[in-house]
Amino acid sequence: MGNKVYVTEHTLSYTSISNKSPQGLQCLKSLFFQYDSLNPSRMELNHLLAPDFQDNTNGSDRNVGREETIDAMVDSRTTYTKHQIDLKHAWCIENSGSSHTVFFEAARFMLMEGDSDWTKVPISGRIEVKIKENRFKMKDAIAQITSRRMTSDASQLVRRDVQRLSSMPLSPAETPFSPRETPLSPAETPSSTSQPPTTRYNFPSASELPAIHTTSQKPDDTLPAYNSPSRDVDTINGSPTFVSGSSSEPLEKS
Numbered sequence: 608m609g610n611k612v613y614v615t616e617h618t619l620s621y622t623s624i625s626n627k628s629p630q631g632l633q634c635l636k637s638l639f640f641q642y643d644s645l646n647p648s649r650m651e652l653n654h655l656l657a658p659d660f661q662d663n664t665n666g667s668d669r670n671v672g673r674e675e676t677i678d679a680m681v682d683s684r685t686t687y688t689k690h691q692i693d694l695k696h697a698w699c700i701e702n703s704g705s706s707h708t709v710f711f712e713a714a715r716f717m718l719m720e721g722d723s724d725w726t727k728v729p730i731s732g733r734i735e736v737k738i739k740e741n742r743f744k745m746k747d748a749i750a751q752i753t754s755r756r757m758t759s760d761a762s763q764l765v766r767r768d769v770q771r772l773s774s775m776p777l778s779p780a781e782t783p784f785s786p787r788e789t790p791l792s793p794a795e796t797p798s799s800t801s802q803p804p805t806t807r808y809n810f811p812s813a814s815e816l817p818a819i820h821t822t823s824q825k826p827d828d829t830l831p832a833y834n835s836p837s838r839d840v841d842t843i844n845g846s847p848t849f850v851s852g853s854s855s856e857p858l859e860k861s
Contacts, residue, residue, distance in 0.1 A: 614698060614699070615701070616698050618697075620693065621639045621713075622636070631708065633750065641655070643690050644684075652677045655752060656673045657737060660752060660753060663757070686719065687720065692714070692716075696712045698711075704738065710732075714727055728759055728763065728764065729760045730757055731757070733757075736751070
């Protein structure tokens with residue numbers, strides 16, 4: 608017969624997980640506790656996460672190691688004043704005495720700086736736990752999280768950022784034809800009796816415009832006389848022939 612697999616289901620808050628619960632659930636409790644703590648402990652997180660820990664969120668192509676995960680947890684805590692994780696459901700599968708898999712569904716509630724309403728971020732995923740058993744006492748066994756695969760719905764965070772950006776006043780962008788004030792040279796400085804300076808515009812410089820070519824013509828110049836084409840009739844075939852210029856001689860046909 609094969610090895611037996613034990614499944615433990617938990618439907619209460621993560622704070623109700625006791626020391627008698629499977630090691631996998633206890634690791635989940637310790638991880639959520641650090642998220643809710645005002646000052647996450649780097650030392651405890653280093654003990655909780657294995658040296659080869661790998662983290663992946665929303666199926667990213669890049670896995671994150673232990674140090675970067677701890678830095679993100681500690682740094683993100685400064686962006687909100689309160690944090691609370693509500694555990695909805697958890698299942699701990701005891702594959703063997705040295706390996707547990709925990710599936711969980713929960714929701715993160717964060718109160719950001721300057722906000723009066725909580726922002727909800729649903730999360731779900733699983734953690735893999737490695738257990739190093741003690742030959743003498745099971746309670747002294749060392750359990751560490753080796754990996755986490757999690758899905759996080761951050762749509763409310765995105766909506767919050769969009770609303771904040773839309774409420775911010777936008778400064779008008781300077782266009783090529785927008786008015787601007789330019790300092791005048793000493794020669795252009797208006798005197799007390801002169802007119803107030805006018806507003807200058809950023810029109811394209813003259814060098815960017817095509818040059819205009821004009822031809823000068825004296826008023827007395829006259830155009831050469833225009834001679835309309837004379838019409839003659841071919842005496843042989845009787846077909847009309849048009850001749851330009853002043854010549855009246857018909858064209859010879861070959």
